[in-house]
Amino acid sequence: MAKVYRVNEAFDHGLLSGASCAFGVFDGVHRGHRFLIDEAKKTAAECGGPSAVLTFDIDPDERFHADRLKKLMTNERRIEALAQTGVDFVAVLPFTPAFAAQAPLDFLATTFGESFPAALHVGCDFHFGAKAAGQVDDLRAWADERGVRIFAHDLKSAFDKPITATRIRLLLAEGRCEDAVELLGHPYAFEGVVAQGRGEGSDMGFCTANIELAPMMRALGEGVYAAWATVSGVRYKAAMSMGTAPTFAEATATSEVHILDFEGSIYGETIAVEPVHYLRPMVEFDSVESLIAEVQANIAWVRENL
The missing domain is CATH 2.40.30.30 (Riboflavin kinase-like)
Known part of the structure; x- marks a missing residue:
């Protein structure tokens, strides 16, 4: 199982330098998430740096939409499952009100400091910063100035529809356990x-x-x-x-x-x-x-x- 680091005052941001990172929430750690993480592992092998997952200690929707959120995993189980994906380490960012309120560029500065990864793998719908204002194009502009390669992946599909946590939640809400498990790639x-x-x-x-x-x-x-x-x-x-x-x-x-x-x-x-x-x-x-x-x-x- 991979080492799990909490990104606090004691965290050594140097661990991220030269790493190949998959960045996201990853509720359910479903087949689409695992594809993204596997791609990060591939580029890590190519560039010789460590592979990593960057995630949050809570689902951001817990802070903004807790009244309507339905989660596939507890935060503890999600982080444990991410640590079992074969990456070298998992870095867990504290999604505090102050962190969530940062403008996109400040969000990235807090996340990485002056230690820049070799590659970042995200979904094509990746958003970051206050009010989810940062988009993939903003991430690319930031990355180009720092020598970071950005891989924005299309969502993996099954049965002609993208695999998403929302789709899996809807299947479970309908009692369709077998279909949900097909998309998860593991038991619910x-x-x-x-x-x-x-x-x-x-x-x-x-x-x-x-x-x-x-x-x-x-x-x-x-x-x-x-x-x-x-x-x-x-x-x-x-x-x-x-x-x-x-x-x-x-x-x-x-x-x-x-x-x-x-x-x-x-x-x-x-x-x-x-x-x-x-x-x-x-x-x-x-x-x-x-x-x-x-x-x-x-x-x-x-x-x-x-």
């Missing part, structure tokens, strides 16, 4: 801390791990899914719901996960859940008996098909 998963639930599941014969997700981490559409759940490093089949259960008026958990063939208390533990197939919408049942029958059918599907 979310993590959460197991909280004390209402207890109805236990009374009905199927215990659930109850997770309350922050609104911005709810990219997956409401419904019931076949899934995998990872507990303490062990992967189990699971049937899970996303969204509050309409049958129970006091429901609060964002996601309820029934883990097949698992016993034990995991309250307070963090588990990872990987939804892989949409089973049905969330519906309000006329009776507890009909709910139990449907949940048992969902569990049976998971057991037989995963």
